[in-house]
Amino acid sequence: MSKVTLTVNGRTVTREIEGRTLLVQLLREGLGLTGTHVGCDTSQCGACLVHVNGQAVKSCSIFAAELEGAEVRTIEGMANRDGSLSVIQQAFQDCHGLQCGFCTPGMVMSAAALLQDNPRPTEAEVRHHLEGNLCRCTGYHNIVKAIMAASGQDVAMAAE
Amino acid sequence: MYNFDFARPDTLQDAQAALRADDAQALGGGQTLIPTLKQRLAAPAILVSLTAIPELKGICLADDGRLCIGGATTHATVAREAAAHYPALAQLAGNIGDPAVRNRGTIGGSLANNDPSACYPAAVLASGATVITDRQEVAADDYFQGMFATALGEGEIITEVRFPVPQAANYQKFVQPASRFALVGVFVARFAHGVRVAVTGASEGGVFRWHKAEAALGDDFRAEALGDLAVEADGMIGDLHGTPEYRAHLVRVLTGRAVTAAA
Amino acid sequence: MELAASRLIAADRAAVWAALNDPAVLQAAIPGCSELTGTPEEGFEAVVTQKIGPVKATFRGAVTLSEVVEGESYRIAGEGKGGAAGFAKGGARVRLSDAEGGTQLDYEVEASVGGKLAQLGSRLIDGVARRLADQFFDNLQAQLAPDVAAAEAEAVEVAEAVDEAEAGKETKGWFARLRS
Amino acid sequence: MARDFGIGASSKRREDVRFLTGKGRYTDDFNRPGQTHVAFLRSQVAHGRILSINTAAAEAMPGVLQVFTAADFADAGGLPCGWQVTDRFGNVMQEPKHPVLADGKVRHVGEPIVAVVAETLDQARDAAEAIEVEIEELPAVMDMRAALAEDAPKVHDDLTSNLCFDWGFVEENKAKVGEAFARAHHVTTLDLINNRLVPNPMEPRVALAEYDAAGDSYTLYTTSQNPHVIRLLMGAFVLNIPEHRLRVVAPDVGGGFGAKIYHYAEEAFCTRAAQMVGRPVKWTSTRAEAFMSDAHGRDHVTRIELALDENGKFLALRTDTLANMGAYLSTFAPAVPTWLHGTLMAGNYTTPLIYVNVKAIFTNTVPVDAYRGAGRPEATYQLERVIDKAAREMGIDPIELRRRNFIQPEQFPYQTPVAVVYDTGNYQATMDRVVEMTDYHNFEARRAESAARGKLRGFGIAHYIEACGIAPSNLVGQLGARAGLYESATVRVNATGSITVFTGSHSHGQGHETTFAQVVADMIGIPESQIEIAHGDTANTPMGMGTYGSRSIAVGGSAMVKATNKIIAKAKKIAAHLLEASEGDIELKDGKFSVAGTDRSVDWSGVTLAAYVPHNYPLEDLEPGLEETAFYDPSNFTYPSGAYACEVEVDPDTGKVEILSFAAADDFGNVINPMIVEGQVHGGLAQGIGQALLEVAVYDDEGQLLTGSYMDYAMPRADDLPMYQVDHSCQTPCTHNPLGVKGCGEAGAIGSPPAVVNAVIDALQRGGHDHVTHLDMPLTPSRVWAAMQR
Structure with a gap:
């Protein structure tokens, strides 16, 4: 066992970890932050996506021991200070960009990372960016729409 | 996952020392290794992370015009910072895995693994790059030695990769629809002294050069110059995503497309 | 995966046959084999470690010889359990015949895996099996006629260079090149 | 017609707020004090006879509490099938026993053979690896046509063949169909395969069971589309636990698509093991396990x-x-x-x-x-x-x-x-x-x-x-269903007029909490925010059949409409009393009860308060309270x-x-x-x-x-x-x-x-x-x- 100290959603925490402890285990089991989900074992579904030092990473594929001094942000840290939904979260609700909600935290974190780098992405860029986030419910239509809406754009659609 | 000790040295020297332990295993970005460990398909005694060693990271243009990329540089960094110097390489790096994978995965990790379907080996081989380790400098033509086999010895660390920058280059990746690895990927690079074509994803022997295409394109760098050249299906990977014949066919198609896109 | 090939070994048939039944030779020939005990009649117990990319698995199991026609042919089959990784099975039907310059060894190999190895690594099974089969017969050849094997390998390399320049054989893996 | 609330409105989903902020409560988010973990040793071969199982080494390993094999479930039933088909010759289908842990034979890759319960998951997995199972491999039955051959190996030794049933429909039409083909101008023939699929809801299955020795009762948290069905099947047919001692909770469920309808071995295992180990037992499927244990589709x-x-x-x-x-x-x-x-x-x-x-x-x-x-x-x-x-x-x-x-x-x-x-x-x-x-x-x-x-x-x-x-239950009963397929709802009106609807339907992404509230809001004429939809807990919802077959709004919604109509009928009686009018003259509109043709009215909360504070109330004719349950069976x-x-x-x-x-x-x-x-x-x-x-x-x-x-x-x-x-x-x-x-x-x-x-x-x-x-x-x-x- 060793110790790791990191900042999670602005709060500094120190926890005992094993070499094999993954960030997602530290979040879910160590810190009770169960908004980050595990949907696969091969690093493909993206349900566990969080930000480490401002970058999107899959928390199932990074060891906690790598994170000494790191800043981690999870879905629990995404709402506005007053507790209201952030622009991206609100866009997901407005556009019905979620159904069962299981992939949703990863989708929101992924969308936030995209918009940080590319504030006005095209529809194709949004779809390409979501390559590492699987959703089985929405068929992605409304997720794409929500991310476009959060960037202040409307999806160009013949039928709408 | 089986348990192991975890070391995170911040100098190359400390990393070398740590890797001398029995059953030590270097950890790059871990995007292949960690899923493997989770399945209990490997049991190292100690994992030596290479992510905290500043000297292994970064991109620069050397005086001889070669692009130097530190072994622990992530795909995302290459995609961003190589764009101005070597756009085809940056574009390749920007399409490995997905954005979160690119923020962790490293060029050194990819080359050390030499997965027969990985993208980087195609760029390294087609560019005629040099793989520099803590022990040796290896030309790409000597580095890749069959699927998952390389010139690396036990505990050897890739510190840097030096890419000659071609006059024109392009990478065409046809994705395997599930894993999004390359079902076939072709990297074409045109230099003053000739053309190099490297193919990944297709062969059971891992990345390889298509010499006949290189010769044809050396004389005439147009897709048409490939004429009816084709690679043989024998020795190509056959799996549920594509037969050997299909992969052989894709090699031809993607080479043509890469040439057209590069020209 | 099924694969058939043949090679010429610069040793007489009796010597080749003896080697094919010699535990020490078999252990040295089976790639990654760290232990092989037992007899041709009773069968062998073997421990084999394989590292394929990030995967490293140790298989424990039996190697058996069957359908034995003394001095001529047999079937060698192995089956190993690799714990959490799953299991691997492989076999080869081996036939010897006299040939100019030594003994011709014809073999047909089949191999399969189960458990996680099959679930996660299906794309690699064929390639790995071919490589291991080739390594096995390479090793065997090297032990029986070391000088000749080395010379042959060199000859193949030369031929290959010619091939690559002219005939476009470069798409074959190295194992395939060694075959014909 | 577009409306901004009630039926026909695109109301935003209320459940989204918790899902978007990481506050959803999925089964794996639950942990119970003293919880233990289970690892299943699953078959690596498709077909084989179990010759021996040696668990001694595993039992001695750190953290191991108990190791289970089929012998521990000798007194348990098999996982039941809910439908019995009769073939075209009038015989019922062949129905093999489906044991919780493989018994005698393994029949597919991924079938659980041994289960290890330990303090931690890693300990359970380590121990599972130390178990030696000797299996005599048998030829696998894979191709369906080959499976029908006379000499084909049998998946189940005790059945006459690999044929479950040979069903003809409509059998009496067979000859006439043949005649029609004989005289047709054109016949088009097509051979095709409907490919086998894996449902893959993004949330893998989870089961967490606990046993309360004081009350001899069980609670199972599980990723289910139909908690009552699981309670019935597992309680009555597998573990012999009476319903009143078994509570099944399916909280937020991350997608189902059918795969979470069925009763699975892992649920039954955890429930029984919780009692035998004396501590809560949790199993969370990995995706790899999901691929080889969730029911597949099509094929x-x-x-x-x-x-x-x-x-x-x-x-x-x-x-x-x-x-x-x-x-x-x-x-x-x-x-x-x-x-x-x-x-x-x-x-x-x-x-x-x-x-x-x-x-x-x-x-x-x-x-x-x-x-x-x-x-x-x-x-x-x-x-x-x-x-x-x-x-x-x-x-x-x-x-x-x-x-x-x-x-x-x-x-x-x-x-x-x-x-x-x-x-x-x-x-x-x-x-x-x-x-x-x-x-x-x-x-x-x-x-x-x-x-x-x-x-x-x-x-x-x-x-x-x-x-x-x-x-329709009577119809499906004739067709071989062993259950009814009605749906239920309880509408519980609270004293101040807010409402909780307990539905037997289950939402795992469909948005019931929003849609169902829209219906009730529309019927009564009160804001949707006044209505809460509760589902997924057998402790508080009436016996329901759950969600599949696009049945929630058509069957579950109809049950809710029925129950709400009962509420409205009773509320009208109370309103009539309060307004000193005859019941027939009371109209409900926009949350207000009024006497037709007058300006006399009482609003919704006035009536609901009277129901629970019955100071002025027709107690001789009417019970206090305002709660109704309805069951709806479609025709x-x-x-x-x-x-x-x-x-x-x-x-x-x-x-x-x-x-x-x-x-x-x-x-x-x-x-x-x-x-x-x-x-x-x-x-x-x-x-x-x-x-x-x-x-x-x-x-x-x-x-x-x-x-x-x-x-x-x-x-x-x-x-x-x-x-x-x-x-x-x-x-x-x-x-x-x-x-x-x-x-x-x-x-x-x-x-x-x-x-x-x-x-x-x-x-x-x-x-x-x-x-x-x-x-x-x-x-x-x-x-x-x-x-x-x-």
Whole structure:
């Protein structure tokens, strides 16, 4: 066992970890932050996506021991200070960009990372960016729409 | 996952020392290794992370015009910072895995693994790059030695990769629809002294050069110059995503497309 | 995966046959084999470690010889359990015949895996099996006629260079090149 | 008509707030004090005899509490099958026992053999690896046709063969169908495979059980679409726990698509083990385990034949299907290829004679059961493919051929030759709508534009009907169902007027908490925010059958309407008393009770308060309180239908298919929340397109699952799919439920696969590859390219 100290959603925490402890285990089991989900074992579904030092990473594929001094942000840290939904979260609700909600935290974190780098992405860029986030419910239509809406754009659609 | 000790040295020297332990295993970005460990398909005694060693990271243009990329540089960094110097390489790096994978995965990790379907080996081989380790400098033509086999010895660390920058280059990746690895990927690079074509994803022997295409394109760098050249299906990977014949066919198609896109 | 090939070994048939039944030779020939005990009649117990990319698995199991026609042919089959990784099975039907310059060894190999190895690594099974089969017969050849094997390998390399320049054989893996 | 609340409004989903902030409560988010963990040792071989199991080393390992084998479940029942099919000779199906842990034999890769309960999951896994199981491998039964051979190895030694049943429908029509074929002008024959799929809800299954020794009672938290069904099946048939001692909770569930209907071994195991170990026991499936233990879907091999007259009128239809059951009968498995499939073979058409034969077969694979659509996608796919093929063979436009055979609006209610009676529909209208949406008449210009770029463009159409709103209990009882398929609701009005509705339906992404509240708000005329929808806990909801078969709003919603009507009736009595008027004069509008023709009124909360503070109350005639329960059993299925159109481009160099557009014109009857309905269609389309282009579960000849992870099982991603055009403006309300609703959950997955395949075949044929008359799904680049090479 060793110790790791990191900042999670602005709060500094120190926890005992094993070499094999993954960030997602530290979040879910160590810190009770169960908004980050595990949907696969091969690093493909993206349900566990969080930000480490401002970058999107899959928390199932990074060891906690790598994170000494790191800043981690999870879905629990995404709402506005007053507790209201952030622009991206609100866009997901407005556009019905979620159904069962299981992939949703990863989708929101992924969308936030995209918009940080590319504030006005095209529809194709949004779809390409979501390559590492699987959703089985929405068929992605409304997720794409929500991310476009959060960037202040409307999806160009013949039928709408 | 089986348990192991975890070391995170911040100098190359400390990393070398740590890797001398029995059953030590270097950890790059871990995007292949960690899923493997989770399945209990490997049991190292100690994992030596290479992510905290500043000297292994970064991109620069050397005086001889070669692009130097530190072994622990992530795909995302290459995609961003190589764009101005070597756009085809940056574009390749920007399409490995997905954005979160690119923020962790490293060029050194990819080359050390030499997965027969990985993208980087195609760029390294087609560019005629040099793989520099803590022990040796290896030309790409000597580095890749069959699927998952390389010139690396036990505990050897890739510190840097030096890419000659071609006059024109392009990478065409046809994705395997599930894993999004390359079902076939072709990297074409045109230099003053000739053309190099490297193919990944297709062969059971891992990345390889298509010499006949290189010769044809050396004389005439147009897709048409490939004429009816084709690679043989024998020795190509056959799996549920594509037969050997299909992969052989894709090699031809993607080479043509890469040439057209590069020209 | 099924694969058939043949090679010429610069040793007489009796010597080749003896080697094919010699535990020490078999252990040295089976790639990654760290232990092989037992007899041709009773069968062998073997421990084999394989590292394929990030995967490293140790298989424990039996190697058996069957359908034995003394001095001529047999079937060698192995089956190993690799714990959490799953299991691997492989076999080869081996036939010897006299040939100019030594003994011709014809073999047909089949191999399969189960458990996680099959679930996660299906794309690699064929390639790995071919490589291991080739390594096995390479090793065997090297032990029986070391000088000749080395010379042959060199000859193949030369031929290959010619091939690559002219005939476009470069798409074959190295194992395939060694075959014909 | 668009409204901003109540029925017809696109109310935003209230459940979204918790999901978007990480506050959802999924089963794996629950942890109980003293919790232990289980690891299952699963079979690595498809078929074998268990010779010995040695657990001694495992038992001695650190943290291990107990190691379980089949012997520990000797007194337990098998996992029950909820449907018994009778074959065409009048015999009941062969029904093997499905043990919790493999007993004597293993029958598929992934079948649990031994379970280790330990303090931590890693300890449990370490110990599971130390267990030695000696298995004599037997030949795996994989190919369905070979499985029927006389000398085929048997999956179950105690059954007479691998044939579960040989079902004929309608058996009496068989001869007449044959005669119709004999005199037909044209017969089109098509052999096809409906590819095996893995449902893959993003949340893997989880079971967490605890035992309360003081009360001799159990609580199971599980990822289920129907907690009451699990309580009934597991309590009564497997573990012998009376219902009042067993509470099953299915909290937020991360998608189901059928895979979470069934009762699984792991749930029963954890429940029993919690009692034996004396501590809570938790199991969380890995994705790898999910691939080899969640019930798979589809997997039919079919020959379909269509007989037509010279005008293209359908004379008769005949199909022969081999349906894979896997190694055991999952909960609903026998119903899928029979009653959910054969009864749909009329489609939207007036085909007078139909005969369906289905042979259900045991193989050494994971059990196969209902997956989104269940039986109806299989029926629709074969029918819409054979019609397309017939159209090409006869030189009739595929849309025109369908139009010539549609059941006409004036023919409803329409009795089909395959037992069911369609209540309403207008197939011409949805077809017209989709033709308009896709600008079909300008397709040729678009095709030419594609051709100029070297691409092959194709247009595909499909029409579908489904029978959902499952199901009339008396009918399904005759067909072999061992349960009723009603639904329940309790409407509990609180003193200040807020309402909690306890529904037996279960939401795992469908948005019940929003939609159901809209209905009640609409009926009473109070804000939706006053209404809370509770579901998923057998401790507080009335016995319900759960959510599948697009039944929630049609059956569960109807139960809620019934209960709400009882509330309103009672509230009117209270209001009449308060207003000193006769009950018949009381009107409820916008949350206010008034006396007709007067200005005297009392608002909703005034009445509800009186019900619980009955100071001024007709106590002699009426009980205090305001809570009502209703059960609703539908009198018929509902029959949504629609026309789907797909436009594709095929790259002739690589065989890659790109979906350029996809349009769906559905008739769902009345729609409660259009936004949610459209979302349901989108999701179904993605799964249907996924089946058509990407997804397939592949076993090798020895029964190893080669697509055991997302590295090989191709899940549709955002960049595989287009923006969809969906429309539900064609509405023929259901005539037999109070809301006039039909259900929308499965439609997308039913109608889309044939539309995609028809489009690709169209592209290939127009592109000069006339010899390609059919390709089996998924239409991978490799497969499409190979077809073009012939």
